[in-house]
Amino acid sequence: MNFGMPLLILMIAYFIGTHLEKRHFQSILKREDEARGFPVVSFDTMPDNWTASRSDLVSGSVVISLDYFKRVIAGLRGLIGGRIKTYEPLLDRARREAVLRMIEDARSQGYDAVFNVRLETSRLANATRNGKGTAGVEMLAYGTAVKFASRFANAQ
């Protein structure tokens, strides 16, 4: 058997995948810093002291996939079970990206806060291999965005 090619692909996948992940995390941190101060809560109802002038459903989603190297590790881990550590950064960054996109959606429409936030994960099955493989993971964040009637309403 020829192990050369798969090994080369594994190495390329590792280096590029790691680089992209690092860059994504940097971008997330920067944007989260900018979004600080924008209230995002999972309360079902709006906090009592908020008075809204208008509201709408906002959402943010992202479909993200793992690099080949980490997928191979995850596959090996699947044989013995336990925590699949290589999936955690993927899900973490996907979820934060989805929340950020939701916030950006709300902001671009002039809203001040989002409540009743819900987070969903779903797997996109591969079209090939009887749908056994994973094409990617979709993260969805949605909630109700509100515009405050008074700028200072929520400061009390």
Add this chain to the structure above:
Amino acid sequence: MRFVARQPKEGINVSDTHPLVEAGTLVVGLTAIFVIIAVVLIFMVEVVLYFVSAEDEAKLFDGWLPEDLVTVSYTDERLLETQALVDRLVLHWPDAPYEFRVEIDDSEQANAMALPGGLVIVTQGLLDEVESENELAFVLGHELGHFKNRDHVRALGRGVVLSIFFAALTGNDVAGIGIKSADLTLRSFSRRQEARADDFGLQVVNSEYGHVNEAWHLFERWGGKDDSIIDLVKYLSTHPDSGDRAATMKRHAEEKGWQSDGEITPLSW
């Protein structure tokens, strides 16, 4: 109720194990587990071998053929002569528990196989390759040596057990596995098994012809050949290097005081 903007600490939802460390641990650990399981399975085959005698095996595999073997016609002259040669050689193994059957596999790759129940398979490629009856007799004697040491059941047992294990591992249908000649590629004999079979082959050839001339001629030719010949690479990879092998046999024959020159019997084809 007041909103205060705060960020949670970074990295709580992410384990800090480096992916390369994780990969290393898994590869080493899984390899160890597989090796242990393989050793246990091979040991189980040995246990079965201990309880199933060659006579039982011959009864069990009476008339059996691998499912997808493509054989040549029963009236083929080469088949009849090879069968006759085996029958003559077996006379020098008086208490042989098998009734040996020869089949010719319709394959270009030069090879011979010992299969359960006394089934000897030689390929078309091998019959084209051999230049004298003495050469062919040695190859057949070598296979008889595998039967004598019961290497054939051992190897087949391992092949089948390991392929079931891998099927279970990869989630394939375990029940769908029969003994096919594809499994036979999983058979591999150790160098020690090959050397012992070689010794027996030489002994049989010496008893039959009174000398061992040309017995290792085939391997001398192969040893001198360029290894890039694809057909042979596979054969050579499971067998000791042909050149070394011829030298070992020569030494062995000298030790035993077997004649290394004598009349060569030509093949009829």
Add this chain to the structure above:
Amino acid sequence: MIISNTETIPGRKIVEFYGVVTGNTVRAKHIGRDIMAGLKNIVGGELKGYTELLSDSRKEATDRMIEQAQSMGANAVVNVRFATSSISQGAAELFAYGTAVRVE
């Protein structure tokens, strides 16, 4: 740390809220458990191995969520929701999220 799946904590008043906190973990089942579960599937009933695996994982996800809340200086997480999703063949994500708050 008070955990609640309603948005209020009975008898307590929320004074400050800090935002959404999350906790997640991805777990794979191992072959041994798979085989046992496969056998158990024939007769039906509880697959103890899996129950244990998932509840362990859920606990870990909750712990991570709590850790996030603590790092924000919260003393309660309200409106907690759990979600389980299959990430790939044989791997499940256990996920918990809620709003980190400070109660009196």
